[in-house]
Amino acid sequence: MRSRVFAHTVRLTVKPFLDVWGRYPGLVWPAGLLDYGARYLQPTRGIGRHRVRLDNCAAEWWEHGVSRGEASTGEGTEGSGTAILYLHGGGFMTCGLNTHRVLALRIGAASQASVLTVDYRMLPRYSIADSVADCISGYRWLLDRGFTPDRIVVAGDSAGGFLTFSTALALAGLGLPQPAGLVALSPLTDLDPTMKLARAEGRECPLIPSSVLLTLAEIAGRADGETPTVSPVDGVLTGLPPVLIQVGSTEMLYVDAELMAQRLGAAGVPVVLEVWDRQVHVFQAAADILPEAARAVARIGEFVRDRVEG
Template sequence: MRQQKWPPVRASLRSHAAAGVTSLTLRPLTVVIPPSRRGVLVARRVVATGLAVIGPGLAGSRIVPVDRSASRGPSVRGEWVRGPRARRDDAVILYVHGSAYTICSARTHRGITTRLSQASGLPVFACDYRLAPNHRFPSAADDVRAAYEWLLAEGHDPDRIVIAGDSAGGQLAVDLALQLINEGARPPAALALFSPLFDPTFELAAGRERLRRDPMISAARAQQLLDLYFADEDRAAPRLTLSFDGAGSFPATLVQAGGREMMAADAEALAAALVAAGGRCELEIWPGQMHVFQALSRVVPEAPAAIARAAEFVVTELDAANRRGSFELLEGA
């Protein structure tokens, strides 16, 4: 049997059509919605409605809400997701959604989380972190850390946890792994990232858009949304530059991005930085695809294929971590 090639050599006709329609509909809409508190509320409704139509969760999935909100400070909120026929309990995926730290939620991303659970067989905990503009840096990062520590307290070993995330959620996932490594704590088994943000100044993405127009949103408007979260923070600060110096023990990482999106530049830079630091990273630029195309399951045929590929990576890395753990036990016996 011929082995599946990831990513495919060329994009489907439906992907090209979807990008064209998006360029004529969503991108002009992002121009007229102001990057203000009121505008964010409108954007949240638009995105939630759109994803419910073009990227709904799988029918038959089981969703269990979790709310351990604190009166102040970091909180654990989100939902357990099990896709149909997902029966494994030996590991867990922590999923961190994206959308500029301002717009989406665990609920909007069920199109990804239910399919990732189904394809991997694993339960997914989709984290709901506090959103800008009401909550600014590092509120989202603190909530993701709280979710990870809660999973540990619930009995999940770091070697049995994979962190996945898209866009801003990808940046939060990398930030968490670096925090753990810098503190001498055990990081998760692996990371699977979809169109991750790497450069919070957005200069990389802006440079890429000057070469090719992004179908979804302009670099300038996306930067304005990021400003709602980072505000006056120094984006050259070590935590925001995501330095991998001394982080050779960074978990194996899969990075997927679309060839038509400006943030493919971030994906490439992240992969290059990880490899330069001695880490292992698999980079996939899927031809013709838009930002977080994995969420567009009803529109883009490559979406479920990409999620299947990510699930394959997750299971492979968990199995490798399990073998390493068994070997270490034998050595210590």
Template sequence: MRPLLELAPSNADTVRVAREVLAGAMRMLGPPLSGTTVTPVDDHGARGEWVYARRLGALDAVILYVHGGGYVACSPRTHRGITSRLSAATGMKVFAVGYRLAPEHPFPAAVHDVAAAYRWLLGQGFTPDRIVLAGDSAGGQLAADLVLANARAATPQPAALVLFSPMVDLTLTIAARHERTRRDPLISVPKVRSLVEMYTGGSAHPRLELRPEQGMVLPRMLIQVGDAEFVAADAVELARRWHAVGAESELQMWPDQLHVFHALPVLAPEASSAYRAAARFISASLESDTAHAV
């Protein structure tokens, strides 16, 4: 697949085709679990869908999920393979936010949409300590950006942050250094950079850097990443930044795994173990926040 991806130019016209190809691949390699219930939402600026597993436990808790796709592709629908498995593993409802995509809607449209989804959940009666924020790849970057924005505005934080193969450095400098020693089997850094530039428009806005500051109140964070993928070094750096400001983070490096292997359970059976590990982290985070509240 990598040679085909490398040959395809990245522009507004080819992105539309790539969206369809990627959606088909994800349906084939990571279909949603049977018995999953999906309910669309378009309410007061919040767009997305509820995803419910067959059996739910804590009805007062929710996962807000932000999908990846290089800021230019994918949707809650394409990521039902992930959200249905997260719901099944945790016994929790998942709200998958449908944010606007570049190049039609560049930065900061996606940022605003993710923040609107968080505010909407609060307005639906979910307390911050019963919300878990999660995302993959570009969605992981958007999720982490939201908690940093919450910290700056003194907005109550979610109980935990769970990131699958998150992007961190949108200049791709860290990833380029990593690529010199470990070649991503699926996609190259130059190809990713061309997609990111459609989102950033060449902007060097500080919100694109994911740099926590001393004194920030941040939720505990879990990162799961494959050691073969282009954002492996990004994940290490984000965990280091969290620790540097006194926040709690756990980094799980999965050997020889593709970028967001969670989305490809047909190719990567290890995804099941990753979901179970994420579920344990989420359960512990919610129990910890409940204990603190008591």
């Protein structure tokens, strides 16, 4: 019942606003206002914060086991713990460290892991390739701090799920080792909106209107210039680490999650696709009020612990 009320509320409030943006993207939209307004959200207790500067963007390091108010050095000791590289969603254009802090740290707590969240560069000023480069920079930061790849899991939601897969695909080309696992929450995996718009799930989605997908594809194409971004579903997936995908049964990106799981399986990659009945896009962020979301986060924690302990 809580999930139904939550989905209905989102459908009546957030979805119409997104639809207006999708139809009139040329208007002046304060994309950074959402993350700015979320700066007062309180982080999970029992975790110490350390500001990080990567090559071209900022990041936050939340050290598991260090209480708020205590100094966090940002230094890892080889083999001493688990790290999650978390990549926030927001359509490559909005949200940031503040909006996704609670979700990222909740996943970290469930996984008994420290978390590095990356404030990657975004559209339309930068390309998705720039976003991926920033995510790789975060991965290198963890390696430089002594975290071995078998103790690192890359996770992200929505557009951050796209970046999770794109980052893993880019590592091979750079000669960097793969992480222990990948976690994608309601991931966007295909910039082409055709399949999503043709399926019934998209019409039932409480959050994402079709206009947003069409506009996002157009903006991403302009930012890419002469080098189009390759969607993860079209990448060479062989050799990726085990993957956990969670998605709601009636959301727009269900098609992307399903297709990605199918192609991962065909490439020989161990993958678990969890379809949560009638849950909204990135419902895990509402773990404080939705029992299903709390269980989903617990499942993520189990997956991460199994990957680094197995």
